[in-house]
Amino acid sequence: MRVIDLKKIFTLLMALTFLLLTGCGGNSAQEKKSSELHISAAASLTDAMKEISTAYEKENPNVKIIFNFGSSGALQQAIENGGETDLFFSAAQKQMDSLEKSANLVEGTRKNFLENEIVLIVPADSDKKISAFEDLTRADVQHVALGEPKGVPVGQYSEEILTALNILDAVKAKAVYGSDVRQVLAWVESSEADCGIVYATDAAVSDKVKVVAVAAQNTHKPVIYPAAIVKGTKNLDDAKKFLNFVGTDAAKNIFEKYGFKCID
Amino acid sequence: MEISPLIVTLKTAVTATVITFFLGIFLAYAVVKMKKFKGIADAVITLPLILPPTVVGFFLLLLFGKKSFIGKIFLQFDVTFVFTWKAAVISAVIVSLPLMYRTTRGAFEQIDVNIIQAARTLGVSEGKIFWRIILPNARYGILAGIILSFARALGEFGATMMFAGNIPGVTQTLSTAIYSAVQANDYDTAFQWTGVMMIFSLTFILATNFLPNMRRSSF
Numbered sequence: 001m002r003v004i005d006l007k008k009i010f011t012l013l014m015a016l017t018f019l020l021l022t023g024c025g026g027n028s029a030q031e032k033k034s035s036e037l038h039i040s041a042a043a044s045l046t047d048a049m050k051e052i053s054t055a056y057e058k059e060n061p062n063v064k065i066i067f068n069f070g071s072s073g074a075l076q077q078a079i080e081n082g083g084e085t086d087l088f089f090s091a092a093q094k095q096m097d098s099l100e101k102s103a104n105l106v107e108g109t110r111k112n113f114l115e116n117e118i119v120l121i122v123p124a125d126s127d128k129k130i131s132a133f134e135d136l137t138r139a140d141v142q143h144v145a146l147g148e149p150k151g152v153p154v155g156q157y158s159e160e161i162l163t164a165l166n167i168l169d170a171v172k173a174k175a176v177y178g179s180d181v182r183q184v185l186a187w188v189e190s191s192e193a194d195c196g197i198v199y200a201t202d203a204a205v206s207d208k209v210k211v212v213a214v215a216a217q218n219t220h221k222p223v224i225y226p227a228a229i230v231k232g233t234k235n236l237d238d239a240k241k242f243l244n245f246v247g248t249d250a251a252k253n254i255f256e257k258y259g260f261k262c263i264d
Numbered sequence: 265m266e267i268s269p270l271i272v273t274l275k276t277a278v279t280a281t282v283i284t285f286f287l288g289i290f291l292a293y294a295v296v297k298m299k300k301f302k303g304i305a306d307a308v309i310t311l312p313l314i315l316p317p318t319v320v321g322f323f324l325l326l327l328f329g330k331k332s333f334i335g336k337i338f339l340q341f342d343v344t345f346v347f348t349w350k351a352a353v354i355s356a357v358i359v360s361l362p363l364m365y366r367t368t369r370g371a372f373e374q375i376d377v378n379i380i381q382a383a384r385t386l387g388v389s390e391g392k393i394f395w396r397i398i399l400p401n402a403r404y405g406i407l408a409g410i411i412l413s414f415a416r417a418l419g420e421f422g423a424t425m426m427f428a429g430n431i432p433g434v435t436q437t438l439s440t441a442i443y444s445a446v447q448a449n450d451y452d453t454a455f456q457w458t459g460v461m462m463i464f465s466l467t468f469i470l471a472t473n474f475l476p477n478m479r480r481s482s483f
Contacts, residue, residue, distance in 0.1 A: 014282065040429070046448040068347065068429040069444050077322065078429060081329025082339075083346035182446065205449040 037238050038084065040068045040075045042091035042225070044116075044181075044201060048258040049089065052251050056242060063238055079104055079230060086233040087242060089113075089225065092153055096226040106229040106236070113246055114225035115261040117200040118157050120213040123191040130195050132213050133161060137170040145187040145196030148177040154184070157220045158197040164219035185209065199223070204259030224263070268433045269441035270460060276349070276437060277417040280356035284413045287357070288364025289406065293394065295365075296372045313362035320358060321426025328354070328427070351428035352435045356420045360413035367412060371405020372398060408472055415468040419461070 041049050046069050053065040068075070068085065076095035079085060080102055088105075090096045099105050122130050128140060136144055147155030155177065162168040178184040181198050188196040189208040196209075203211045227246065229239045245251055252262040295305050312320050328345040329335045335345065345351045375398060383393050399406070421439035428435040430444060438461050445454035 038431070043444070043447040046444060047450070050448065066431055066433070068431045068435075069447060070425055070430050074318075074321075074426050075429075077325055078346050078426065081325045081331060081346050082335060082344050083429060084344065085347065 034062045035064070035235060035238055037063055037065045037086050037235055037242060038068065039065060039087045039089065039242075040070070040079065040083070040085040040230075041087075041089035042072045042075070043069045044091050044199065045069070045089055045225070047205070048201075048255050048260065051254045052246065055250055055254070056245050059245075060238075060241070063242075065242070084232065085230050086235050086239040087227065088230050089227045091225055093224055093226055096228060099228070099230075104231050106231055106233065109240070109243065110226060110228035111243070111247075112224045112226050112263050114255060115263055116223040116225065116259075117261065118154065118161060118197060118215040118220060118223065119200045119203050119211045120195060120197055120215070121185075121188050121203050121209040122195045122212055123188055124208050124210050126191070126194070126210075128194055130212055133165055133215065134167065136162075136174075136195065137167050141194045142174055143187075143193040144171055144175050145184040145193035146171075146175050146177055147181055147184055147197075148179055152178070152180055153223075154181045154197065154199055157215075157223065160220040161197070161215045199259075200261075201259035225260075266432070269436050269438050269457065272349075272352070272433070272435065273418060273437040273439075276352045276356050276420075277414055280353050280360060280417040281410060281414045283353070283357050284360050284364045284417070285406075285410055288361055288409060288413070289368050289399075291361075291365050292368035292372055293398070296369060309365050310362045312358050313366075317359060317420070317422025318426055321355060321423035324351070324355060324358065324423060324427040346427065347429040347431060347435065349428070349434055352424050352437065355423035355427050356417035359420050359423055360416040363412040363416055364409040367405050367409035368402060371402035371409075374405075375401045411468050411472050415465060418464055418468075 039049070039053075049067065049069075053067070057063060057065060070078075072090045072092055072095045075083075075088065076090070076098055079088060079099060088096070088099065096105075096110060100110065120130070120133055120136075122128065130136075130138075130141065135141065146158045147153070149155040149159045159168060162171050176187065176193060178187065181202055184193075184196045184198050185202050185206060187193040188198075189206055195212075197215075200211070200214070203209055227243060229236065229243065233239050247262075247264075255262055291305075291309055295302060295309070298305060315323075325346065326332060327334060328338075328351070330339055330344065330346075338344070345354065379397060379401075380393055383397055388396075419439060420437070421443070424435065424437060425440055425443070430436050430440040432441075436444070438457050442454050442457045442461070445451070445457065
């Protein structure tokens, strides 16, 4: 019988911790540039923001941008509970309103910078000839992928659109609800669903789906992305500078590449 | 390729496992010895295993946030938790603790009470009984607990995301890096990290399966 010695496990664990702690402490200290800008942003902005930060760092080599991508709601909760960050880019007004109410924003820095559209998508090789939201009621459309209306913002917008078009009840009978917008996209990509309703930006990143209709502006609340500087920032100047950079043509081109509409 | 998520994950999981190891054994011992409120204590410690990790993250946010009692005390010393590496460790400890505690407690309870009673009649102190009789006899359970806790800490996502954020080089672990890569439509990176993750998980599951074989050659 082999005997496992607890003391050995013990020593091994301690040695590992020590190694990792000392080994990694050194790395992060070396990489520090003169100024760090911490940005918390909605997950749907991930690829666009990364590209914009690369462009910004090229122009401002002394600044290093550190991202924290997550769901807008979770980020808002964390910021309200003391999470330190310089800038916050939200995917909806609700979270920004909450931060403004709890006095967590630097006054006068909040601005709306992006708009997203809601689109109807079908698999790229679809032969069902779906071309408008009204087609969802057709008998040969069997599964419609939607975001869960209670928890997923795009699901709420979808219900608004379907209500405005007076086809909500007919579509509900064939709806499959995804727990986030990427899941809706995945169902349509794999043709599990005949069509789905997502943001224009989600449709833009996938070559396995095509957009067949864009929801009219008057059928749903506008999808606006607000940004603001968070109170307690240790880097107000750089935060302001970055916020201005987001409004420049260089940044706008990047956002548009990923399917966003920029707001002046 | 940026390897910081792997380093952060290992650093977090190892540190969390060391804390869980001590805390889990202590709690298991304390609960086994308890006469009153045993059930309540057990339920509270096991709760993070049942609750969705995002809920655990939300609780941690409220418990350690700057508006909370604990948060305010630490703020006096200029220590904050949200969006820091400390938060990642705390999240991993809380979600892995039930596994360490449960397995250790099970091992403690399987020890023949007669041995302990015999030691007592011989006048051995309770401390010595713990170190020389209980711990050595529970070593397989404890080892299994360590492996399970470590594996759970490696894969932790929900609570970490909520409480520690997803900051590359600081709190971005393999799990949150995979999430970010998927969000950015960067499936290559997502697949690479998923591969790394699977190798780690498989190794640890294999390790747990290996344990009983060491104990007895066969039936």
